[in-house]
Amino acid sequence: MKNTSGIIDKILVRIGSSNDSEIVTASLAAFKLIFIPVATMSDKEVTPKQKSYAIKRDLVTELVALMGYIGITGLIKNNLTAPICSKYYKQKANELAKSGKLDINSDDFKTLVNTDSKLIKKSIKELSLEDSEKEYIKNLQNIAEKFSLHLPQKLYLNTKKTISHICVCTLALTLIPMITNKILEFYSKRKNKPEVQSNIQTLNYAPIKREKMSEYMAKTRLGGLNVLNY
Numbered sequence: 001m002k003n004t005s006g007i008i009d010k011i012l013v014r015i016g017s018s019n020d021s022e023i024v025t026a027s028l029a030a031f032k033l034i035f036i037p038v039a040t041m042s043d044k045e046v047t048p049k050q051k052s053y054a055i056k057r058d059l060v061t062e063l064v065a066l067m068g069y070i071g072i073t074g075l076i077k078n079n080l081t082a083p084i085c086s087k088y089y090k091q092k093a094n095e096l097a098k099s100g101k102l103d104i105n106s107d108d109f110k111t112l113v114n115t116d117s118k119l120i121k122k123s124i125k126e127l128s129l130e131d132s133e134k135e136y137i138k139n140l141q142n143i144a145e146k147f148s149l150h151l152p153q154k155l156y157l158n159t160k161k162t163i164s165h166i167c168v169c170t171l172a173l174t175l176i177p178m179i180t181n182k183i184l185e186f187y188s189k190r191k192n193k194p195e196v197q198s199n200i201q202t203l204n205y206a207p208i209k210r211e212k213m214s215e216y217m218a219k220t221r222l223g224g225l226n227v228l229n230y
Helices: 002-018 021-041 048-098 107-113 117-124 131-146 152-191 213-229
Strands: none
Touching (some): 021 048, 048 107, 048 117, 048 152, 107 131, 117 131, 117 152, 131 152
């Protein structure tokens, strides 16, 4: 029971700390993948042909959505969140320097300008840090508190959520419908592809009858006379 409760606690903490859009949308896509085709099949007011097309489209759409929300969104978040956080601190350092609140020769300015995105990501994911890395993250937190900036952990989670929202909206409005249409179009062309007929019609030649020369001359003469008379 302890192991089970520990796993549940980790799941709840993960969901509560992340709260990303793709978690909800992927769950919704998985739900629709099962229950919308079932609802379509039980609809008695549509023809079997309409049911078949609707079910195919629903299945393809939700499968593409499920893979897109989990795969593409996760890939973009993992590669862009930390660099955007680093960009935030660099921009804030320049703003503080311009306003005269921060000396460009100070250690605080150098820490903000040279923010290490890899260390931010490493600390947020609770990976093992060396003593110097722990000291760097602690120093960055102190500077953020000193100048009323977003703390690294809060900044990372907020940025990750924003990227998640943007990805989900973009996928739902553009990529998912486009890929779905392309797949259905390819399937339709492949299904309705005309069969190549390999039977070749052969010409039947009537055998030439051998006739006597006298009969042939008589027929030719009569034919020539008929033409002249006409």
